Amino acid sequence: MFQIIQEGKAKIKVSREKKISKKLLVFYNPVMKLNRDISVLLLNSLRKSKLQIGLPLSGTGIRGIRFLLELKRNKIKSISFNDNKKDFLKTMQDTITINNIKGKNNIFISNEDANLFLLNSSGFDYIDIDPFGTPNPFLDAAITRLARKGILAVTATDTSALSGTYENACRRKYWAKPVRNELKHEMGVRILIRKVQLVGAQYDKALTPIFTYSKDHYFRVFFKCEKGKKKVDKILRKHDFFNTAGPLWLGQLFDKRLVKKMLKDADEETKKFLSVIDEELDIVGFHDIHRICEEFKIQVPKYETLMGLIKKKGYKVSRTHFNPFGIKSDIEKENLVLIIKNI
Numbered sequence: 001m002f003q004i005i006q007e008g009k010a011k012i013k014v015s016r017e018k019k020i021s022k023k024l025l026v027f028y029n030p031v032m033k034l035n036r037d038i039s040v041l042l043l044n045s046l047r048k049s050k051l052q053i054g055l056p057l058s059g060t061g062i063r064g065i066r067f068l069l070e071l072k073r074n075k076i077k078s079i080s081f082n083d084n085k086k087d088f089l090k091t092m093q094d095t096i097t098i099n100n101i102k103g104k105n106n107i108f109i110s111n112e113d114a115n116l117f118l119l120n121s122s123g124f125d126y127i128d129i130d131p132f133g134t135p136n137p138f139l140d141a142a143i144t145r146l147a148r149k150g151i152l153a154v155t156a157t158d159t160s161a162l163s164g165t166y167e168n169a170c171r172r173k174y175w176a177k178p179v180r181n182e183l184k185h186e187m188g189v190r191i192l193i194r195k196v197q198l199v200g201a202q203y204d205k206a207l208t209p210i211f212t213y214s215k216d217h218y219f220r221v222f223f224k225c226e227k228g229k230k231k232v233d234k235i236l237r238k239h240d241f242f243n244t245a246g247p248l249w250l251g252q253l254f255d256k257r258l259v260k261k262m263l264k265d266a267d268e269e270t271k272k273f274l275s276v277i278d279e280e281l282d283i284v285g286f287h288d289i290h291r292i293c294e295e296f297k298i299q300v301p302k303y304e305t306l307m308g309l310i311k312k313k314g315y316k317v318s319r320t321h322f323n324p325f326g327i328k329s330d331i332e333k334e335n336l337v338l339i340i341k342n343i
């Protein structure tokens with residue numbers, strides 16, 4: 001049985017089944033609404049227009065339909081939906097009809113393997129790799145078909161490998177050692193970034209993260225692409241270990257000017273999430289205050305008080321979206337403990 005639901009400005013026909021499963025004929029995951037909200041915001045905030053958009057793993061197509069209905073005028077030159085699911089052509093046609101989308105001559109729909117779809121295309125300015133699990137199988141084809149100044153969006157839901165539950169799986173899939181401590185999500189996403197960059201390096205494409213986050217059961221990274229050997233060499237120089245984790249990406253996770261633009265147009269819920277990222281320092285790693293207080297058997301202070309005192313001593317400090325108990329700062333652990341002990 002089906003029902004019509006709305007997300008953003010898009011409507012889709014979904015199964016009434018309560019349980020989200022890969023086996024569903026139409027795979028719609030409401031938890032990923034924020035993932036799609038952020039994609040819309042990001043594309044609207046970039047100074048790019050006439051984009052050729054490629055969606056190799058479209059699912060219900062809701063992301064692309066939202067692009068068609070919610071991106072500013074002139075943003076889209078063409079949009080290509082693909083999924084290898086049975087009946088995809090028909091369900092996608094239905095979805096376009098339900099949404100009353102006109103001017104269909106710049107919309108293409110195909111029902112192939114994602115890699116064939118990418119390799120047979122003439123290339124895209126924006127490619128969104130949104131798989132079940134690891135993006136690995138699709139990286140080569142996506143990066144080869146990404147325009148010189150294109151944007152690549154990558155989701156990974158195999159966070160158990162990247163965050164250290166399955167260390168060997170991380171070594172096999174991402175060629176790096178993860179950690180299982182409080183830094184696991186940040187280290188995991190930095191390991192993912194390096195892997196994508198290594199694939200890019202093979203094609204002389206330098207991929208720099210412009211927006212990165214970890215949420216619920218997934219990691220998400222948007223990369224801007226620049227072509228050139230020197231640019232790639234610069235990226236590779238920022239790969240190293242952080243304590244025992246890695247090799248991983250030690251460079252920027254965000255383009256802060258872009259985050260500010262995104263904040264302006266965000267709805268209340270997304271704003272809450274984005275404002276933490278807006279203030280988050282681009283420092284690798286963070287201090288988990290709960291952990292530290294447990295270790296030294298001291299009382300957990302109020303975060304605002306603690307952050308004020310750290311700042312007063314001349315250090316940089318911010319919260320981090322990676323961990324509600326974490327603070328990013330250039331303060332050494334010994335000095336941080338001293339401050340907490342004296343509160």
Ligand SMILES: C[S@@+](CC[C@H](N)C(=O)[O-])C[C@H]1O[C@@H](n2cnc3c(N)ncnc32)[C@H](O)[C@@H]1O
Pocket residue numbers: 027028029032036056057058059060061062063082083084085112113114115130131132
């Ligand atoms: C997580 S869902 C995509 C969700 C969608 N992007 C969204 O925003 O709602 C992954 C999709 O990839 C499709 N898929 C998996 N492997 C594929 C492959 N090799 N080629 C094409 N599609 C594939 C599945 O049928 C599924 O619809």
